[in-house]
């Protein structure tokens with residue numbers, strides 16, 4: 513990777529200890545930036561930071577807890593100064609339909625995916641304002657673009673993340689902060705390890721999605737290359753959202 517789009521920039525990635533968040537964190541450092549990784553997985557987060565070196569820090573963060581976010585912001589600023597890129601990436605999924613999901617499971621999914629994104633934006637956006645502006649990337653899903661059965665809390669939360677993104681874009685725009693949502697299709701990570709084939713039937717590109725595919729989009733949205741885009745949905749799903757791939761007759 514020859515370009516250095518993040519020189520002088522500080523990024524914060526929630527849920528960055530593994531999976532997609534780890535991939536994004538590595539890219540920020542590879543392109544000259546510094547990154548603060550917040551996660552509940554302390555061991556994995558610390559191990560990643562050892563690999564990334566002095567341009568990375570790990571901070572214990574539970575995205576559902578406002579005081580944990582406040583501590584994370586203080587730790588990030590103490591390490592590297594104001595943050596100008598926030599990736600609200602932490603997410604969980606629980607399988608279950610409307611009829612058989614418990615309220616506890618529904619709530620747990622909403623709390624991490626939606627409340628976590630709200631709290632992350634509320635707590636870290638003032639740091640972006642202090643930095644003079646920046647970019648927030650909210651990780652939704654293809655499940656925030658269409659309905660999927662058997663994962664009701666996840667679909668509800670990911671659609672709500674899309675709405676939250678638009679409200680935040682309008683409110684933070686005057687502070688030179690862009691806010692966009694991304695919508696990956698199925699990507700091979702721990703989250704999807706137990707699910708069926710990595711290639712969905714509707715997918716036009718018949719290859720498994722890789723973390724780098726999503727990271728390429730995150731890097732674009734985090735960088736000044738996307739300066740004219742805010743409040744938008746960006747899909748990276750191998751062509752799954754195009755439509756029903758069946759003949760009319």
Ligand SMILES: NC(=O)c1ccc[n+]([C@@H]2O[C@H](COP(=O)([O-])OP(=O)(O)OC[C@H]3O[C@@H](n4cnc5c(N)ncnc54)[C@H](O)[C@@H]3O)[C@@H](O)[C@H]2O)c1
Pocket residue numbers: 526527528529530531532533550551552553573574575576601602603604624651652653654695696697698699700701702703704
């Ligand atoms: N993998 C996919 O196919 C896919 C598709 C669409 C969207 N996404 C979204 O991408 C994001 C990352 O997913 P992934 O595939 O890397 O999953 P993953 O399970 O590998 O990583 C998720 C990370 O979030 C962290 N996390 C969970 N709860 C947390 C909490 N309360 N506080 C802080 N951190 C917490 C986990 O510890 C983990 O490190 C999620 O928001 C997910 O919904 C993934």
